[in-house]
Amino acid sequence: MIKSSIIHPELLSVLAKCGHKTQILIADSNFSFVTNSNPRTEIIYLNFAPDMLNAVDVLNSITKLINVEASTMMAWPDDFENTIHAEYENLLPQGTPMSFQQREDFYQSVKSPNTLLIIATGESRRFANLLLTVGVVK
Incomplete structure (x- = not known):
């Protein structure tokens, strides 16, 4: 039995299997996992129920x-209060750059051959998709 989180x-x-520059999407429950992914991307479904996990x-x-x-997030409308953004910034290692892309550009980034993994979560907040770029082993 592995002792891991x-x-x-x-x-x-x-x-x-993820190496340097591999991309991982942590997807909210609104993301279209299959149609907005590369055919070789592996999807892990952790979306049992709303907000689980x-x-x-x-x-x-x-x-x-x-x-x-x-990290990269999809840009959200000016009148939308994105509460998860600050939570992500608090959890990401200090100094991790975060960029923002318009919807179609974000989808194209996720469909890139560099995206090896999509983790489908039960996150119910909108605009909560987070695309991570894997760094080198330090």
């Missing part, structure tokens, strides 16, 4: 196993 066998397997818990566990070089 993550015990999901398929998720551990895909994380072990939520994206913040997934990010918290993922960052204990991989180094994050950069």
